[in-house]
Amino acid sequence: MTIQSQKPQIISYRNQKILKKFFVYFVLIVVALLVVIPLIWMLSTSFKLKSQLFTKEIYWIPKVVTLENYTKILDNPSTPIGLWFRNSLFVAVITTAAKLVIDSLAGYAYARMKFPGRNKIFNLLLVTLFLPGVMFLVPNFVTVSKLGMLNNFNGVIFPALASVFGVFFMRQFFNSIPKELEEAAEMDGANRLQIFIKIALPLAKPALATLAVIEFLASWNDFLWALLVLKDRTVQTLQPGLRTLQGAYTSEYGLMMAGAVIVAVPVLLLYIFLQRFIVQSVATTGLKG
Amino acid sequence: MTIVSLRKRKIQITPYLFILPHLIFFVVFIGYPFFSGLYISFFQYDYLRPEATLFVGLQNYIDLFKTGSVKFIEFWNSIKVTLTFVIYSVPFLVIIPLGLAILLNTKIAGTKFFRAVYFAPWVLSCAVISLIWWWIFQSQGGLLNYYLKLIGFDTPRWLSTMPYAMITIVVATIWWTMGYNMVIFLAALQDIPNDLYEAAEIDGANSWQRFVNITIPMLQPVLIFIIIITIIASFNLLGQPLMMTRGAPAQPTGGGATEPVMLRIFNEGFVRPFQGSAAAMSVIVAIIMMVFSFTNFRIFRQRD
Numbered sequence: 001m002t003i004q005s006q007k008p009q010i011i012s013y014r015n016q017k018i019l020k021k022f023f024v025y026f027v028l029i030v031v032a033l034l035v036v037i038p039l040i041w042m043l044s045t046s047f048k049l050k051s052q053l054f055t056k057e058i059y060w061i062p063k064v065v066t067l068e069n070y071t072k073i074l075d076n077p078s079t080p081i082g083l084w085f086r087n088s089l090f091v092a093v094i095t096t097a098a099k100l101v102i103d104s105l106a107g108y109a110y111a112r113m114k115f116p117g118r119n120k121i122f123n124l125l126l127v128t129l130f131l132p133g134v135m136f137l138v139p140n141f142v143t144v145s146k147l148g149m150l151n152n153f154n155g156v157i158f159p160a161l162a163s164v165f166g167v168f169f170m171r172q173f174f175n176s177i178p179k180e181l182e183e184a185a186e187m188d189g190a191n192r193l194q195i196f197i198k199i200a201l202p203l204a205k206p207a208l209a210t211l212a213v214i215e216f217l218a219s220w221n222d223f224l225w226a227l228l229v230l231k232d233r234t235v236q237t238l239q240p241g242l243r244t245l246q247g248a249y250t251s252e253y254g255l256m257m258a259g260a261v262i263v264a265v266p267v268l269l270l271y272i273f274l275q276r277f278i279v280q281s282v283a284t285t286g287l288k289g
Numbered sequence: 290m291t292i293v294s295l296r297k298r299k300i301q302i303t304p305y306l307f308i309l310p311h312l313i314f315f316v317v318f319i320g321y322p323f324f325s326g327l328y329i330s331f332f333q334y335d336y337l338r339p340e341a342t343l344f345v346g347l348q349n350y351i352d353l354f355k356t357g358s359v360k361f362i363e364f365w366n367s368i369k370v371t372l373t374f375v376i377y378s379v380p381f382l383v384i385i386p387l388g389l390a391i392l393l394n395t396k397i398a399g400t401k402f403f404r405a406v407y408f409a410p411w412v413l414s415c416a417v418i419s420l421i422w423w424w425i426f427q428s429q430g431g432l433l434n435y436y437l438k439l440i441g442f443d444t445p446r447w448l449s450t451m452p453y454a455m456i457t458i459v460v461a462t463i464w465w466t467m468g469y470n471m472v473i474f475l476a477a478l479q480d481i482p483n484d485l486y487e488a489a490e491i492d493g494a495n496s497w498q499r500f501v502n503i504t505i506p507m508l509q510p511v512l513i514f515i516i517i518i519t520i521i522a523s524f525n526l527l528g529q530p531l532m533m534t535r536g537a538p539a540q541p542t543g544g545g546a547t548e549p550v551m552l553r554i555f556n557e558g559f560v561r562p563f564q565g566s567a568a569a570m571s572v573i574v575a576i577i578m579m580v581f582s583f584t585n586f587r588i589f590r591q592r593d
Contacts (some may be wrong), residue, residue, distance in 0.1 A: 030394060058435050106310070136323075138325065142325070143325070164319070223416050282408075
């Protein structure tokens, strides 16, 4: 009696599990499609002629695949996207490299060295982490224009180096690793700079890599500040450049999507190769922040 | 004696040399503007014509609080738009990522792949995502209206009429940033010890009961954290309205129906030549944001 009544229950429990699994996959796939469709639409549009954009029926795969949109914006003096690409790369690489150097130096000092005023200065830095960025918009713009750095890459690189996040991040890391190696090196007569370069920095490689990815993305994707400071077409970076592109043509969506593809592809490639690492970095730094 | 004092001095100077490079940039671009922003807000100031600078005292602030003045209407309209955006977007930016994180926290194949896909838009810039969605929402040739028409729905002018213009910005923002919140939720979910669920299962709790009595309480700190950072991020909304709707449609009383406060400051100080007034607006917005963060911080502390 009991065995008989149990049997159908087991089967229905199994069915329920399969049904649940099916439901979960269904939701996951629908959301994944919603995420991917706009990107595919961008790609598809970028290969279409203008005459194919406003047809009665929509073609996801262009009837005629054309590279015209790309060639048109690449060597166009009013929207020199190739030049903007080089500008973006230059700014992002220099900003990231400079940050790694100055933030790891400062982070190491706040973590490992004792000096008068250390805690006071560091607490002051920490407090500014809570200040909203909007406060600095106008005054920094005035400073940059007074220093003659409008339409100059220094005008975007220098203010970015003031950020406290990297210093805080590196200090946290140096605090988390054991001191013994450094103390042994000090006994052997190494000075602070030697200890920092030869012992602390090699240990900090994972933290430096995380910081590099975060800062490169931030610099590459910077929109507002670059828009304000780099007005001249010859010094623009890609992000404000996209706005220039949008304003330069009417209804030329193929051209604009080609521009968007050129801006998006480097970070998407970076993401595909470093996907797990990027997600992990964001999750851990997000939780700490 | 001299050697000792020399060595002592040398030891003392090294740490300062380590922090100096960062400190210089910090002082110039975070320390100094903290005060100069306030200072500028007391002037009529245009960076293109510094010779025309005029001390106006509190006038820039008075304009923002004088009911009926153009600046008053435009500024407080933009605050209202920002709050509307917060109310429209934050619930979705909490619930959707939480739901996705819970689905991805189950033991099924392929969760890593889906996590990677959902997070992907976050690495794109706001200019890229704005451009893509601007094109999707176009009335002429836009993807959305094409399919809406195909299944017999109305085809509104998404980018220039209300409430649709606000909806376009909310949709683009959710698509762009939901992966970030999801990843943080997922990390928090994975930190909940499994024994809790096992014990509850033995006690006969079903999955809904486990969700309400274990997941939600364990997740509470992260939940509050996500809500706060999402609201703060919403205050910085600028690129999407700038590129998708340009603040349109215009309000009958003044200001734009999708012109949030950052766009207002941008227009005031960098499109129009009123940097003093823009600085005053920034000060007020910063105070609002700091009061908000501080209150939350206090509430947080009390709960702990």
